[in-house]
Amino acid sequence: MSSNSFGKLFTVTTFGESHGPAIGCVIDGCPPGLEIAVGEFRADLDRRATGKSRHTSARHEADEVEILSGVYEGKTTGTPIALLIRNTDARSKDYSKISEQFRPGHADYTYWQKYGIRDPRGGGRSSARETTMRVAAAVIAKKWLALHFGVRVRGYLSQLGEITPQAFDWNAVEDNPFFWPSAEQVPVLESYMDALRKSGDSVGARVNVVADGVPPGWGEPIYGKLDGELAAALMSINAVKGVEIGDGFGAVVQKGTEHRDEISPEGFLSNHAGGILGGISTGQQVTASIVLKPTSSLRLPGNTVDIEGNATEVVTTGRHDPCVGIRATPIAEAMMALVLMDQALRHRAQCGDVGPVAPLIPGSARSDGGHG
Numbered sequence: 001m002s003s004n005s006f007g008k009l010f011t012v013t014t015f016g017e018s019h020g021p022a023i024g025c026v027i028d029g030c031p032p033g034l035e036i037a038v039g040e041f042r043a044d045l046d047r048r049a050t051g052k053s054r055h056t057s058a059r060h061e062a063d064e065v066e067i068l069s070g071v072y073e074g075k076t077t078g079t080p081i082a083l084l085i086r087n088t089d090a091r092s093k094d095y096s097k098i099s100e101q102f103r104p105g106h107a108d109y110t111y112w113q114k115y116g117i118r119d120p121r122g123g124g125r126s127s128a129r130e131t132t133m134r135v136a137a138a139v140i141a142k143k144w145l146a147l148h149f150g151v152r153v154r155g156y157l158s159q160l161g162e163i164t165p166q167a168f169d170w171n172a173v174e175d176n177p178f179f180w181p182s183a184e185q186v187p188v189l190e191s192y193m194d195a196l197r198k199s200g201d202s203v204g205a206r207v208n209v210v211a212d213g214v215p216p217g218w219g220e221p222i223y224g225k226l227d228g229e230l231a232a233a234l235m236s237i238n239a240v241k242g243v244e245i246g247d248g249f250g251a252v253v254q255k256g257t258e259h260r261d262e263i264s265p266e267g268f269l270s271n272h273a274g275g276i277l278g279g280i281s282t283g284q285q286v287t288a289s290i291v292l293k294p295t296s297s298l299r300l301p302g303n304t305v306d307i308e309g310n311a312t313e314v315v316t317t318g319r320h321d322p323c324v325g326i327r328a329t330p331i332a333e334a335m336m337a338l339v340l341m342d343q344a345l346r347h348r349a350q351c352g353d354v355g356p357v358a359p360l361i362p363g364s365a366r367s368d369g370g371h372g
Contacts (some may be wrong), residue, residue: 009345012137017119018127024084025133032078034144041065041139046329048135061089094327101308101314105296121271128238131331137333141341153337154208155329156181179329202295209288209332216283218343222324225279231334234290241326242291246274267362290332292325
């Protein structure tokens with residue numbers, strides 16, 4: 001198995017390269033009868049897309065979804081759903097000069113070592129272009145989760161370089177190109193990114209993603225832990241170098257009396273665990289955070305070697321994001337939704353006859369969006 005698929009009962013397989021003729025995915029295990037139309041993919045694909053502002057790559061893809069199978073008369077049939085998006089704005093010539101060099105910080109060297117061959121055009125399979133299909137697949141997962149359980153998955157950019165939100169408003173997140181929860185700071189972010197782009201450098205970012213409405217009981221106690229699979233899914237996103245569930249690494253400075261989520265008859269009094277205990281959802285908000293490294297494709301010269309092992313200097317031309325984290329919010333949402341969809345189906349398959357068990361503790365008293 002070449003690990004191009006993930007999920008057990010809701011399985012997603014992606015294929016295609018950044019500058020190939022098309023990218024696509026096959027979704028196997030989607031329950032039948034879910035209404036889905038081509039137009040429903042547009043909103044999330046537009047949220048992920050490049051070319052929407054001066055702060056992302058100038059590559060502008062149409063991202064028109066073609067449904068090749070698994071949907072009949074507007075409803076899923078229970079058979080594999082195949083989705084295809086054709087690449088329409090690739091510029092492979094931008095990579096001709098680096099086809100025999102290894103870009104520092106990229107997958108060039110490791111792909112070369114693993115396969116003995118690599119596609120240098122836009123990073124090939126290692127390009128963030130591949131995540132387009134994860135977002136497309138998650139459109140189906142999000143709709144099913146919302147319809148059957150009222151689950152809502154959403155995210156926001158929680159740090160750009162050294163800048164953090166000074167306020168929090170979910171309504172502000174979708175009204176700016178950064179997915180930033182504080183509208184007053186957007187001009188600051190724009191000035192920061194303008195200066196960064198002018199310098200030719202890049203910067204890292206942090207994205208928080210939360211799921212409301214997840215019932216208690218999803219996840220497995222050992223090898224299929226909800227937090228374990230969620231961490232793996234989020235870590236699979238390009239450029240992600242760290243994942244936290246709940247308070248994550250912040251727990252290192254907490255005392256046990258502070259970190260434990262005490263319980264009252266009215267519900268949990270906190271959510272330091274991120275809505276997951278023992279690998280199983282508690283019924284609280286599921287929260288996670290990812291850290292994305294600075295973009296490695298830079299027009300500033302850097303030291304490297306070529307495929308013959310000779311020292312050389314590399315300069316990456318073409319269209320690149322000065323901060324990949326700006327577009328990562330819908331991708332993080334997608335991976336959380338896909339994991340939750342798979343876990344929901346697995347829970348239903350194993351424990352479908354288990355109803356709510358007393359005491360059924362209400363969800364967390366916390367309602368601040370998990371950002372505090």
